[in-house]
Amino acid sequence: MYEVLRNFLTRQIDVSDADLDIFFSRLKLKKAKRNEILLEAGSVCRHMYFVNKGCLRVYLKDINGRESTRFLIPDGRFGTAFPSFILQEPSPASIQALESSEVFYLTYPDFRQLFDLLPQWEKIYLQSLERDYIMSIKRIESLITMDAKERYALLMKNEPGLIQRLPSKIIADYLGISQETLSRLKSKI
Amino acid sequence: MYEVLRNFLTRQIDVSDADLDIFFSRLKLKKAKRNEILLEAGSVCRHMYFVNKGCLRVYLKDINGRESTRFLIPDGRFGTAFPSFILQEPSPASIQALESSEVFYLTYPDFRQLFDLLPQWEKIYLQSLERDYIMSIKRIESLITMDAKERYALLMKNEPGLIQRLPSKIIADYLGISQETLSRLKSKI
């Protein structure tokens, strides 16, 4: 049941099975249907998710109803509406399941408690954070230095699976371009 | 001498003076002239900086010589070419002093050693990382949801001091727009 997660956790840090069990015992399981909302914009994000199957997205909706995708969280990764979760303040972003998904989640109190319960947790979290931060830096760089076509080519290189799996509308949101522009540049490659 | 840094460190975490001294003893001081390069693109970033006075920028240069600013590090903050420093691999980005600056720095080995020497260091680093990551998420959101004018207004709101202090060429790079566009939208506000 925890295979994907176990792999994720032990890939970089040495954790005993006993410690893993402490961690697993704190997790709750949620099955989300396609398009189901896990976090409504405006409320405080109380969960950190690990996507076991499926895919989540963290997205923003502007006054005109236009959506943009802040992050995609495919299976095998942790994710949450990070600023809201860490600061425990209302989130401008929502979280939605893009596919029928199976996610484990940790409540905020459990997340904090794990630092005391599990000596390795700090390291696991730290490395995960470093990795996510590095990814966000690269995304910023792509946004300030590349045009739409280059950004799409980069995403195709880094996440070819996602592009196939997800509606291109979502991919466009993620790239920060319109659906029409994406459609056009796909036909030109 | 360490006042700015001491404030930064003790603002959120409780650290004893003895512990602070351990930390300070690892720091080296560097005075950099305006425009001096602290890290050349292509080499591995060996230092994490704390800017005591002045301002650094982490920037990229493309094949046509066009520059874009990945990050600005004003006085009172930590910063480095993060992916390169953490992974100890060559950096696509350079680091430059934008003003005559005074920076403390930590070498990579010392940075790693601090985790063992100073029990509080992990927490300090973790919180600093969370803050930086949150800032980068907000920057991504601004890049995918806002136009140039809105991004400039946001920067003006968040970092009014920087806009006054730094050449608008750099501000434009940071916003991901051309110098001319920035000049035009400034005259329209």
Place this chain on the structure above:
DNA sequence: TTGATTTATTGACATTTATCAACTTTCTTC
């Protein structure tokens, strides 16, 4: 200070991307 260099502004024009609308295709749900 002065001349030289860098930076900022402005105009004309090109390019990229967005927007709106019509239409087609694909997916969902019963």
Place this chain on the structure above:
DNA sequence: GAAGAAAGTTGATAAATGTCAATAAATCAA
């Protein structure tokens, strides 16, 4: 499998932004 809904495509046009060039202003170094 059919009807309806959602997503994708394509065209026409508009808006935002980039590029290049000329000039003005500011800054720097001697």
